[in-house]
Amino acid sequence: MPELQGLYDAVVNGDQKAAVRLTKEGLDAGVEPMELLSSYMIPAMDEVGRRFECEDYFVPELLLAARAMKGAMELIRPLLTASGAQPAGRVAIGTVKGDLHDIGKNLVASMLEGGGFDVLDLGADVAPEKFVDAVENKKVDLICLSALLTVTMPSMRTTIEALERAGVRDKVKVIVGGAPVTEQFAKDIRADGYGENANSAVALARKLVMAARAA
Ligand code: B1M
Numbered sequence: 136m137p138e139l140q141g142l143y144d145a146v147v148n149g150d151q152k153a154a155v156r157l158t159k160e161g162l163d164a165g166v167e168p169m170e171l172l173s174s175y176m177i178p179a180m181d182e183v184g185r186r187f188e189c190e191d192y193f194v195p196e197l198l199l200a201a202r203a204m205k206g207a208m209e210l211i212r213p214l215l216t217a218s219g220a221q222p223a224g225r226v227a228i229g230t231v232k233g234d235l236h237d238i239g240k241n242l243v244a245s246m247l248e249g250g251g252f253d254v255l256d257l258g259a260d261v262a263p264e265k266f267v268d269a270v271e272n273k274k275v276d277l278i279c280l281s282a283l284l285t286v287t288m289p290s291m292r293t294t295i296e297a298l299e300r301a302g303v304r305d306k307v308k309v310i311v312g313g314a315p316v317t318e319q320f321a322k323d324i325r326a327d328g329y330g331e332n333a334n335s336a337v338a339l340a341r342k343l344v345m346a347a348r349a350a
Contacts, residue, residue, distance in 0.1 A: 139166070139175055142207070146179035147186075149199025151206040158207040168211045172242070176204055180238070204238055212241070216248035223251035224344035227269035228279035229261035230313075231290035236283035239313060239333075243279060246333040247340060252277075263290070263297035270303045276344045279336065280326075282313040291316070292324040308343040312336055 139161055145153035154176075161171050183200040186192035226247055230240045237259040244256050255273055257265050269275050278298075280291045291311050298304040311321050312330040321329035327343055330336030 142175040143179045146176055146200055146203045147182050149203050151203040154203040154207040158210050168214045212245045215245040222253040224276040225253045226277045226279055227255045227257055227275040229257035230259040230281045231287050232260055232262050233290055234282050234284050234287035235259050240281040243333045243336045246337050250337040263294040266294050267297050267301045270307045277340055278307055278309045280311045285315045295324055308347060310339055
């Protein structure tokens with residue numbers, strides 16, 4: 136069994152090569168992909184955030200850590216995605232306008248794919264009109280909005296307002312998530328739900344899409 140604490144250290148230290156090597160070793164030794172993510176990689180990103188807050192780390196260190204995380208995620212992502220014969224629903228996902236954080240959003244997208252959803256990933260810094268376009272032209276059942284900054288949370292509200300103005304709000308369910316987002320905030324902006332993490336986002340997506348189909 137590889138020394139998995141090294142994976143935590145590799146992400147904290149922004150050492151992409153080591154992160155990729157240790158992830159591969161862990162997977163080869165039969166460690167579950169979710170175990171690598173939730174016990175080592177996500178706690179490592181939390182530690183990076185903590186160091187940034189107390190000014191031990193600055194933006195370059197955040198970027199290196201993100202690069203290490205993304206390198207390791209490239210090995211994990213295909214294992215989270217499964218090809219269901221019948222899609223559970225069609226989802227458009229994106230990080231809202233002004234916000235460049237995409238690691239959590241990518242993780243939610245992979246888990247949704249793994250849960251059998253057909254996922255249209257709109258990327259990061261996504262303008263409200265792009266979500267409106269996805270409802271009007273791509274026939275999505277569900278929109279997933281991610282935000283990591285308190286200053287970009289209002290873009291979630293703006294996106295929902297844009298859907299309302301375009302007259303398509305009742306054609307789609309909207310769920311929101313990301314570290315600063317709360318259940319109460321989701322209610323305040325008239326979202327249909329809040330996902331605390333990638334797993335709960337998939338469970339909620341399934342529940343909402345099934346309820347909409349049954350209605
Ligand atoms: Co930024 N950053 N960052 N950053 N960054 C945070 C978010 C911060 C908390 C760090 C800190 O101060 N402790 C802080 C935000 C403070 C705040 O607003 N409350 C911060 C800041 C301030 C900034 C800048 C402003 C820094 C600067 O320039 N001075 C700047 C903003 C740029 C911008 O977006 N306009 C900035 C930039 C960056 C980088 C680009 C360098 C890099 C991002 C690279 C990338 O994503 N491609 C970065 C990083 C890496 C972080 C931290 C360290 C890690 C984020 C991460 O990837 N976490 C972060 C500190 C932290 O989170 N601890 C920080 C791992 C990821 C798996 O978790 O994204 O939370 P997360 O996703 C989770 C859940 O939240 C949830 O599921 C996921 C899995 O459980 N989830 C959903 C997410 N979306 C969901 C959607 C759902 C449901 C669940 O349904 C739709």
